[in-house]
Amino acid sequence: MRLNPILFALFSLVHLVARSQSFEATMAKQGLVDVQKVDPTILVDLKYSTTDNFVGKDVYGDLTRAYMQPMAAQKLAEASKYLQAHHPTLRLLVYDAARPRTAQWKLWNALPDLPENERQKYVADPRKGSIHNYGCAVDLTVANQDGKPLDMGTKYDFFGELAYPSRENELLKAGKLTQQQIDNRQILRTAMRQGGFSPIEFEWWHFNALSREKAKMVFRIVD
Numbered sequence: 756m757r758l759n760p761i762l763f764a765l766f767s768l769v770h771l772v773a774r775s776q777s778f779e780a781t782m783a784k785q786g787l788v789d790v791q792k793v794d795p796t797i798l799v800d801l802k803y804s805t806t807d808n809f810v811g812k813d814v815y816g817d818l819t820r821a822y823m824q825p826m827a828a829q830k831l832a833e834a835s836k837y838l839q840a841h842h843p844t845l846r847l848l849v850y851d852a853a854r855p856r857t858a859q860w861k862l863w864n865a866l867p868d869l870p871e872n873e874r875q876k877y878v879a880d881p882r883k884g885s886i887h888n889y890g891c892a893v894d895l896t897v898a899n900q901d902g903k904p905l906d907m908g909t910k911y912d913f914f915g916e917l918a919y920p921s922r923e924n925e926l927l928k929a930g931k932l933t934q935q936q937i938d939n940r941q942i943l944r945t946a947m948r949q950g951g952f953s954p955i956e957f958e959w960w961h962f963n964a965l966s967r968e969k970a971k972m973v974f975r976i977v978d
Contacts, residue, residue, distance in 0.1 A: 764924060778818045778855055787822040787853055787890045789820045796839065797821075798848040798898055799806040799864055802911055803858060807816035809912045813835050814858050824890040824974060827964035831893060834950025837840040838897070844866045850960060853890035856881055856978050877914050884962050888977055889970035893952070894960045897943050907943075908936035911960055920944070921956045 789803065790797055799821045803814040823831065835847045859881040866874045879885035886892035894911065896904045908926075909917045916922050917931060926932040940959050947954065952962035965973070 759788060772884055775898070777943050778815070778977075779820070779822070781854055781855070782822040782890070783889075785975060785977060786825065787977070788825050788828050789826045790821045790823055790831055790849065790852060793825075793828040794835050797831065797835050798902060799845050799847060800850060801852075802850045802894075803854070803862075809914070810862065812861075821849045821893075822890060823893065824850050824964070827891050827893070829949040830964050831952075834946045834952065837949040838942070838946040841946075842897075844900045845905075845942070846898050846900070846902075847895055847946070848904060849893060849895045851887065851894040852892075853977055854885065854887035856884065856888050856976050857887055859888055877912075884967070884971070884976050886965070886967050886970055889965075889967075889974045890977060891964045891970045891974065893962055893964075894958075895943070895962070896960055897939065897946075905939040905942070907940055907959055908932045909959075918959055919957050920954055920959050 791799060799819070801815060801819050801821060802808045803810075804816070804819045806813055808814070831847070831849075838845055838847060859879065862878045863874070863881050866878060869877075871880075879887075881888075887894075896907060896911065898904050909915075917926060919926075923932060923937050923940070927934065927937060943959070944954055947962045952964055953966075955961050955963065
């Protein structure tokens with residue numbers, strides 16, 4: 756028996772909405788908050804709710820709002836406040852925030868050809884949990900007043916040394932990054948540090964509100 760195309764489309768829509776509501780309901784139940792309700796000036800474009808990501812697929816479905824633990828969202832608001840005080844035409848643009856562990860598995864499994872130690876540079880092992888899974892990490896950039904991201908030298912989720920904050924000086928000397936690209940990254944890092952976040956070695960866009968060890972002690976993983 757063939758399902759009427761209209762009914763099939765309606766069923767698919769209901770399924771996507773239910774999945775989104777399930778993710779959001781779980782986050783809300785665990786006390787996470789929508790970052791734009793804490794600071795409406797923060798821009799959000801969840802890349803895993805689009806096909807513009809390294810998987811090339813929509814991983815989140817209709818989940819398009821960025822959630823974080825309240826303390827992390829407040830830190831992000833402080834970073835946003837600092838950025839706007841020093842660069843009034845710029846805004847934080849969030850690419851990813853709290854991430855369900857079901858989505859973590861999809862990202863992990865999308866890199867089967869990388870050795871496990873190499874894979875963990877870019878995607879945390881779902882068995883251990885990412886800081887994103889605890890709602891204590893954020894991936895983001897800086898955008899201008901039109902919402903256009905500044906040039907950071909690579910796209911979001913670029914796997915390679917060009918994205919490494921730890922290699923910027925030598926990449927500048929080698930002509931692989933420009934001073935403007937590094938300056939743009941520094942604008943982001945300075946604001947995030949002022950908000951209380953810590954950068955990491957391999958990704959210019961990733962910042963942690965807490966260490967994974969502390970996050971595990973205080974919060975539960977979002978499944």
